[in-house]
Amino acid sequence: MKVGIIGGSFDPIHYGHIQIAKTGLQKLHCDEIWFMPTKSTPLKDRILTSDVHRLAMIQRVMAYDPRFHVCTLEMEREGKSYTIDTVKTLKQRYPDHEFVWMIGNDQLTQFDQWREPETLTSLISFVCVDRDGQLAKTQYPIQCIHMEAMPVSSSEIRKGNKLNYVPYSVLQYIYEHRLYIENFIAERETQHRYKHSVSVAHLCEEMALANGLDGQKAYYIGLFHDIAKNMDKIHLEQWMDAICPENKKWAIPVWHGFVGSEIVDRIFYLDDPQIKNAIYHHVLGDDHRDPYAMIVFCADKTDPLRGYDSTHLIDLCKADIYQGFWAVKNENDKYLEEGK
Numbered sequence: 001m002k003v004g005i006i007g008g009s010f011d012p013i014h015y016g017h018i019q020i021a022k023t024g025l026q027k028l029h030c031d032e033i034w035f036m037p038t039k040s041t042p043l044k045d046r047i048l049t050s051d052v053h054r055l056a057m058i059q060r061v062m063a064y065d066p067r068f069h070v071c072t073l074e075m076e077r078e079g080k081s082y083t084i085d086t087v088k089t090l091k092q093r094y095p096d097h098e099f100v101w102m103i104g105n106d107q108l109t110q111f112d113q114w115r116e117p118e119t120l121t122s123l124i125s126f127v128c129v130d131r132d133g134q135l136a137k138t139q140y141p142i143q144c145i146h147m148e149a150m151p152v153s154s155s156e157i158r159k160g161n162k163l164n165y166v167p168y169s170v171l172q173y174i175y176e177h178r179l180y181i182e183n184f185i186a187e188r189e190t191q192h193r194y195k196h197s198v199s200v201a202h203l204c205e206e207m208a209l210a211n212g213l214d215g216q217k218a219y220y221i222g223l224f225h226d227i228a229k230n231m232d233k234i235h236l237e238q239w240m241d242a243i244c245p246e247n248k249k250w251a252i253p254v255w256h257g258f259v260g261s262e263i264v265d266r267i268f269y270l271d272d273p274q275i276k277n278a279i280y281h282h283v284l285g286d287d288h289r290d291p292y293a294m295i296v297f298c299a300d301k302t303d304p305l306r307g308y309d310s311t312h313l314i315d316l317c318k319a320d321i322y323q324g325f326w327a328v329k330n331e332n333d334k335y336l337e338e339g340k
């Protein structure tokens, strides 16, 4: 049996990895593809997402093709993991299999940094699949083959970019387990606003749970509520023209609610209508029926990081969001009146 191996951190797995797997099946005529997640990568010093989460995300992709498998050999090994040890173990355990180790060309260019590269290529064959349309040259006996370009990397995904390259079931897992997502916000907001967003997210969650509602949904509303706040006026206006030109009658500081509600859906694939609705209304606080819209309005105004004592209002919202909402709204109106 011919087995194509794809080793990597898969933090998270994405369509680039899946494309390599398909190329292995189609062009190298592999019978199976084994995804080999590393425990910790010697060439990368970043702390990886836990083995359990990375493995669970890979498992979700296994359903794509019965020939896809996960091999946890490297994860099970203690300490740092080197490919040379893996290859030796594989050959020992599966003497009848023919293995092909598939790498992207970013790996090819740093192949001399792998431990014992000459021994490695003498033990099994290595194939490089083109990652960015430019097959790299190498001094090693490594065959290079072309594959359809998938311009994505896990690091971009961890920043919340190119989420369309993440299988939907994996993205669902990411949201269910809150992986990377505070980073999505940190990448797009100032440090000050990022802290506010995280604080509002936790407050929204607490208020929702206290009212018998979905804490996770409320957390996401709070986390993303200001996602469009840093956008410059030109881009903000382009979004407004595209999605709701009729709302341009409102002052510009109000627009980020309308635009944010589209961004969570179109860029972050949070397509829940209640999440969109709550973000849409959070600036004006003009949805008096949906509890999630009320929660984010109240949490935004009573965020402890704002520096005033909002404990009584938070307690009111936790006891009953419908009553709490009007108390927060009245206080807010009073505050705005005084500021005039």
Ligand SMILES: Nc1ncnc2c1ncn2[C@@H]1O[C@H](COP(=O)(O)OP(=O)(O)O)[C@@H](O)[C@H]1O
Pocket: 006, 007, 008, 009, 010, 011, 015, 016, 017, 020, 102, 103, 104, 105, 106, 107, 129, 130, 131, 132, 150, 151, 152, 153, 154, 155
């Ligand atoms: N978009 C892509 N196209 C082709 N190969 C890729 C792509 N992304 C990753 N690879 C290859 O997949 C393997 C595993 O990479 P990994 O470290 O998990 O992902 P990433 O490079 O995205 O962080 C490596 O050999 C890498 O070169």
